[in-house]
Amino acid sequence: MTETKDNIIVVKDLYKFFGDVKALNGVNLEVGRGSVVVVIGPSGSGKSTMLRCINWLEKPTSGEIWIDGKLMTSAPKQLNETRAEIGMVFQLFNLFPHLTAMENVTLAQKVVRGRSKEEAKEIAMQQLERVGIPEKADAYPRKLSGGQQQRVAIARSLAMNPKIMLFDEPTSALDPEMIKEVLDVMLDLASEGMTMVCVSHEMGFTRSAADEIIFMDEGLIVEHTTPDGLFNNPQHDRTKLFLSQILQH
Amino acid sequence: MADKPLIPTGPLEIEDGGISFSKRLNEFPWWFVAIILIAIWVFLIIFTKEFLFNISSEFTNVLNADQVTEQLQAEFAANDITLSSNAKITIKDADKKWEIEDGRTNYFIYAEDQSLEVFSWGEYGQAFDFIKIGLKVTIQTALTAYGFALILGLIAGLGRLSSNMFFNNLARLYVELIRGIPILVLIFFIALVGVPAVVDGLNAFGVWLSDKGVAPLAAVFTAFNNQNISMNARAIVALSVTYGAYLAEIFRAGIQSIEHGQMEAARSLGMSYPQAMLHIILPQAVRNVLPALGNDFVAMVKDSSLVSVLAVRDITQVSRLYAGSTFRFREAYVTLATMYLTMTVLLSLLVQALERRLRSND
Ligand SMILES: Nc1ncnc2c1ncn2[C@@H]1O[C@H](COP(=O)(O)OP(=O)(O)O)[C@@H](O)[C@H]1O
Ligand SMILES: [Mg+2]
Numbered sequence: 001m002t003e004t005k006d007n008i009i010v011v012k013d014l015y016k017f018f019g020d021v022k023a024l025n026g027v028n029l030e031v032g033r034g035s036v037v038v039v040i041g042p043s044g045s046g047k048s049t050m051l052r053c054i055n056w057l058e059k060p061t062s063g064e065i066w067i068d069g070k071l072m073t074s075a076p077k078q079l080n081e082t083r084a085e086i087g088m089v090f091q092l093f094n095l096f097p098h099l100t101a102m103e104n105v106t107l108a109q110k111v112v113r114g115r116s117k118e119e120a121k122e123i124a125m126q127q128l129e130r131v132g133i134p135e136k137a138d139a140y141p142r143k144l145s146g147g148q149q150q151r152v153a154i155a156r157s158l159a160m161n162p163k164i165m166l167f168d169e170p171t172s173a174l175d176p177e178m179i180k181e182v183l184d185v186m187l188d189l190a191s192e193g194m195t196m197v198c199v200s201h202e203m204g205f206t207r208s209a210a211d212e213i214i215f216m217d218e219g220l221i222v223e224h225t226t227p228d229g230l231f232n233n234p235q236h237d238r239t240k241l242f243l244s245q246i247l248q249h
Numbered sequence: 250m251a252d253k254p255l256i257p258t259g260p261l262e263i264e265d266g267g268i269s270f271s272k273r274l275n276e277f278p279w280w281f282v283a284i285i286l287i288a289i290w291v292f293l294i295i296f297t298k299e300f301l302f303n304i305s306s307e308f309t310n311v312l313n314a315d316q317v318t319e320q321l322q323a324e325f326a327a328n329d330i331t332l333s334s335n336a337k338i339t340i341k342d343a344d345k346k347w348e349i350e351d352g353r354t355n356y357f358i359y360a361e362d363q364s365l366e367v368f369s370w371g372e373y374g375q376a377f378d379f380i381k382i383g384l385k386v387t388i389q390t391a392l393t394a395y396g397f398a399l400i401l402g403l404i405a406g407l408g409r410l411s412s413n414m415f416f417n418n419l420a421r422l423y424v425e426l427i428r429g430i431p432i433l434v435l436i437f438f439i440a441l442v443g444v445p446a447v448v449d450g451l452n453a454f455g456v457w458l459s460d461k462g463v464a465p466l467a468a469v470f471t472a473f474n475n476q477n478i479s480m481n482a483r484a485i486v487a488l489s490v491t492y493g494a495y496l497a498e499i500f501r502a503g504i505q506s507i508e509h510g511q512m513e514a515a516r517s518l519g520m521s522y523p524q525a526m527l528h529i530i531l532p533q534a535v536r537n538v539l540p541a542l543g544n545d546f547v548a549m550v551k552d553s554s555l556v557s558v559l560a561v562r563d564i565t566q567v568s569r570l571y572a573g574s575t576f577r578f579r580e581a582y583v584t585l586a587t588m589y590l591t592m593t594v595l596l597s598l599l600v601q602a603l604e605r606r607l608r609s610n611d
Contacts, residue, residue, distance in 0.1 A: 057513050076521060084519025094514035098532050107528055108518035153514075160518060 007066075008033045008164060008195050009054060014063035016049050016219075023049040025219035027063070031164075031197060031212075036190045038206045038227075039199045041216035042242060047199040050216070051166050054197070055086045068163060084112050087157025087165040091173050093149040095141040101128065101152045102137040105159045113160065120159075127155035131185050147178030154185055165189065167198040201246055207231070215239045284594055291587040295377045298357055298368040302328040306364050312338055312347045325367075332356075353378075376571055376580040380588065383567035390485055390563060391553045395546055397489035402496025407526070409501045420497065427494035433555050435491050440483035440559050443490075448473045484556035492549055499545065503538035504530055539607060543600030547593050554589070564588055 009031035016024040023046045031037050039047050052058040054065060056072055056079055065072040067082050096104050105124035109115045115123070128134045131151035133144075141149055150170055157165060167186065171179040183205045190196055190209040200206065206213065206227055213230045215223040215238075223230070223239045234240045304324045311318050315338045325332040336351035349356040355378070357368040370378055408420025427435065455470025507530050515525035535542075557566035564585060572581035 055517055057517060080519045080521050083517055086517070088514075088517040090510060090514065092510055094508075094510040096511065096514070096529055096533075098536065108515075108520060111524050111528060112519040156518070 006032050008068050009197070010064075010066035011050070011054065012064040012066075014050070014053060014065065015061045016046075016053055016058055017061045022219055024053065024060075024063075027216075027219070027221055029214070029221065029224075031195060034193045034195055035211040036194075036196045036198070036209050037212045037214060038210040039197065039214045039216060040201055040206075040242070040246075041214075041222075045216040046219040047216050048168050049219075051088075051168050051197060051199060054164075054166060055083050055088055057088075080112070084108075084160050085163045087154075087160060087162035089150070089153055089157060089165065089167045089170045091169040093141075093146070093153045093173075095149050095153055095156070097141050100138050100140055101133070101144070101155075104141070104152055105156045108156070109159050123159050124155070127159045128152070130158065130188075131155045132181070145178060146174045147181045150174065150178075150182045151185055154182075154189075158189075164195045164197070167196065167200065169199050169201075171200065171202060203247065215242065217242075281594075284590065288587055288591055288594070291373075291583060294371070295373040295584060295587075297371055298374065299371040301330070301356070301367045301369055303361075303364040303366055304358075306360065308365055309344055309360065312358060312365075313340060313343055315340070317349075328367075372577060372580045373584060376568075376575075376577060376584045377588075379571045380564050380568050380581065380584055383562055383564035384588070386481065386561060387550070387553055387563040387565075390481065390488065390556060390561070391546075391550045394485045394488035394492065394553070395549055397485070398492035398496050398549070399542075401489060401493025403500050405493060405497035406500025406504065409497060410504055424494045424497050427491055432491055432552055433558065436484065436487040436555050436558060439487035439490055440480065444478060444483050444486055445475050448475050448478065480556075480559045480561050484553075484559050484561045487559075488549065488553060488556065492545065492552075495545055496542065499538050499541045500534070503534035503541075506537055507533050536607060540600055540604040543596070543603060547596045547600065550592055550596065551589060 007030040009029065011027055011029040014024050014027040014029075015022075025046075027046075027050055029037075029050075039050070041047050049058055053060050053063075054067075056065075056074070059074065067086065070078075070082065072079070072082060095101075096107070099107060102121065102124055105127060106117075106120040109120040109123060110117065113120075125134060125137065128137055131154055133148055133151055136144060136148055136152070141152070144152065154165075154170075170186070171182050174182065179202065183202060186196070186198070186205065187209055196209075198205075198210075210227050213223075213225050213227055214221050215225075215230070215234075215236070217238050223234065223236050225235070229235075230239070230243070234243060304321075308321060308324070311321055317332060317334050317336050317338065322332045322334065332349070333351055336349050339348045339350065340346075341348055345360045347358045349358065355370060359366050359368070369375075405420045405423055408416045409424065411417045411420070430438070451470045451473050455467045455472075458464075458470060459467035504526075511529050511533070512525055515529040516522070520528070553563060554565040557563055557569065560566060562570075568581045568585040572578045575581075
């Protein structure tokens with residue numbers, strides 16, 4: 001095995017088929033500890049599937065995923081332990097609607113991490129402050145705006161002290177005026193050295209936060225480059241076409 | 250509820266305040282008012298007392314002293330009523346109101362200007378008085394069976410969603426088997442075939458255990474005896490097993506109504522499947538299906554009348570006994586029907602109130 005200590009995520013020859021649909025066609029990826037990788041690509045190119053395979057929400061058809069030097073398998077105990085180390089932020093937030101913001105952030109801490117009620121609350125409050133909405137601790141998700149819900153969702157993941165954060169289009173379901181509040185939280189996280197893999201087409205965020213950029217198309221990583229390389233010197237025609245399409249807006 | 254989008258879609262909708270009078274008239278639940286009126290009317294009949302005869306006001310002191318004197322007995326005998334000497338007199342209001350309890354018959358005596366008037370329950374009242382002894386069994390059977398059915402239903406509902414093919418098919422077999430057989434047949438079958446078979450099985454297992462030398466544990470299994478398992482208990486088993494299959498479908502639908510993203514979010518935080526079910530999915534699912542569960546409880550209260558075929562003395566069975574021994578079919582069954590109607594209407598109202606509360610909480 002060749003993975004070096006610095007690569008906290010290693011994806012090898014990852015294939016994922018849904019029946020006849022080949023969502024991933026042999027993806028190889030290494031993510032260094034503390035680096036921020038932004039994934040872009042047209043709709044249906046397999047970005048979400050790759051992210052979801054990394055924490056095994058989708059079981060790969062074949063291939064290997066190594067998280068912090070450990071091979072992911074379906075063994076339930078190891079799976080739960082590894083997932084607790086990987087925060088995931090969804091496009092539609094997926095907050096638990098029957099729980100308050102505070103309860104959303106404390107539940108997994110207690111159930112998975114075995115923290116006491118007081119400790120979980122304290123950590124939850126720190127995280128809610130970090131994402132800027134401590135005053136909404138007792139509010140139910142339905143009383144929160146989209147941007148606030150997404151920030152609670154981020155706090156919920158962060159409270160588990162993950163080593164990795166995965167973001168799947170975290171701002172694409174938000175009204176434009178709320179996008180910035182979520183991106184600001186993500187920028188802070190990036191500057192604090194969190195390892196992040198973000199599917200996002202927010203080019204401002206990409207420019208200022210990304211260490212690396214991946215362009216995916218048809219289940220493959222077509223281009224793996226830096227923000228500079230992407231904006232000033234894209235290699236592939238498909239990348240150029242895609243960039244011209246999204247930068248038009 | 251669950252079908253509400255998480256993301257606010259637009260400005261708050263303001264409810265139309267000006268519903269037209271004719272529309273309100275159309276939507277008024279006349280049928281419900283009719284049911285209430287019928288129930289009130291029947292209960293008025295049931296609780297109306299029947300005038301029997303007058304006795305002299307000289308008996309006031311006798312009654313106040315709680316004594317069944319020979320004179321009093323003679324007075325009753327003159328009106329073709331035998332009053333036993335150990336009948337019990339209760340003073341409801343000294344000098345004015347008394348009640349005499351003679352075996353299963355009650356007499357009510359009220360002081361009038363010149364005399365005392367003796368009443369008894371009317372024929373409907375007597376029927377009710379007799380039938381109400383079955384209420385306890387009906388309520389006990391329905392409540393206990395529903396409790397077990399909830400547990401069975403939850404397990405089978407989870408089984409129907411399990412990715413483990415064995416449990417999945419087992420749950421499916423259970424649900425489809427039960428739903429394909431009429432309840433009346435199931436009650437006969439489970440009470441008279443299923444329960445004895447299981448008991449025999451347990452006994453055989455106990456014997457096998459004691460052969461293996463595990464005597465204390467074996468005693469637990471050989472202790473079951475078909476003769477000791479009352480028909481009431483069998484009726485409860487039969488109703489539980491039957492309704493478990495119906496509730497399983499409700500639980501399954503409730504769990505499936507929760508967006509997949511909820512399970513994914515829970516699992517992505519490191520929760521196991523059971524943890525996610527317990528903390529995230531079930532609380533939301535149960536909330537969504539509470540009205541449906543309530544409706545099935547109402548249905549079970551009605552279906553509990555079927556256990557009368559096992560000679561369990563619920564209100565139906567007691568009514569049959571009453572009608573059979575007195576030939577007062579009309580009184581017996583009017584009273585019985587009204588009792589069920591009252592229970593189901595009250596329970597339905599409760600379910601509706603619960604539903605409204607859940608909706609306003611959203
Ligand atoms: N659960 C699924 N079942 C069937 N097909 C799926 C499923 N998830 C994704 N796909 C298919 O896999 C392909 C890649 O999807 P996805 O990873 O969601 O793309 P992206 O996130 O880049 O838009 C698409 O063709 C999509 O239709
Ligand atoms: Mg996607």
